[in-house]
Amino acid sequence: MNVLIVDGYNMIGAWPELQKLKDKDLAQARDLLIEMLAEYQAYKGDRVIVVFDAYHVRGLDSKQKNFKIEVIFTKENETADERIEKLSGELNDVRTQVYVATSDYAEQRTIFARGAFRKSARELYIEVKNIQLEIKKDVELHKSVQNQPKIPINKEIREIFEQWRRGRK
Template identity: 40%
Template structure:
């Protein structure tokens, strides 16, 4: 089982398509990221933990979770950063699973290495996600093309001539 922990706001601020969406609405940029990650997790059959910190949000007394098959969205409680949540969860998982953390935070990178996880920068992850997206588009476009096969395409020329002679009598 592979786990991918993602610092949500770090990714939103690193991906241009999400930054533009954020200018319209933070909620819509979060939702767009959730949709993208849901597809990615389903294709790669991994568990994704998308963490948004509640560090500066007053009133969140406990972590809030939204589960959807391969994707769990976490909104941390007030005063807790996404980094702190991710570090704690990686520590709890231990080295039993393959774990990657998506963040461009250099301090966080050092901590996750010590706990046995690998780091993927937000930009690297963007490329991974959209390479997968392009692969899917290519595969589905090939499936949509007709691959008709006629008897004539699969018969030897000699047999075809004999059949034609029989047809004409």
């Protein structure tokens, strides 16, 4: 099983649409990041944990589950980097491969030492965008495939039946 641990504010500072949004509304930027990672998680099936730094916020230490994403706000006097380092060490074992998404160079060196792999903010962004394109293609393909009736029926009659089925005539 793969686990992706994401440095939330690092992604917000690096992804173009989140950068623009954070200046107006940081909470909305966090929510959008979580939604994007939820699509990623649903497509890949990996466990995804997003860590947000609450270092300057008094008394906050929470763990939430949004979609199938685990969202962690660090406790007072704990940085996101510290929590990520701890998680990467705890979760990395023979059956689990841990990836940490961060562009923080010092953090990357630390997670390498704990046996985890890294994904830069740019790499994860490209991967998320590619998955969004794949999902869009799958939806368009699904829409384009029309159910063919087992009994061949003229198109006009099929449309009349469809209107009846929907209660329009």
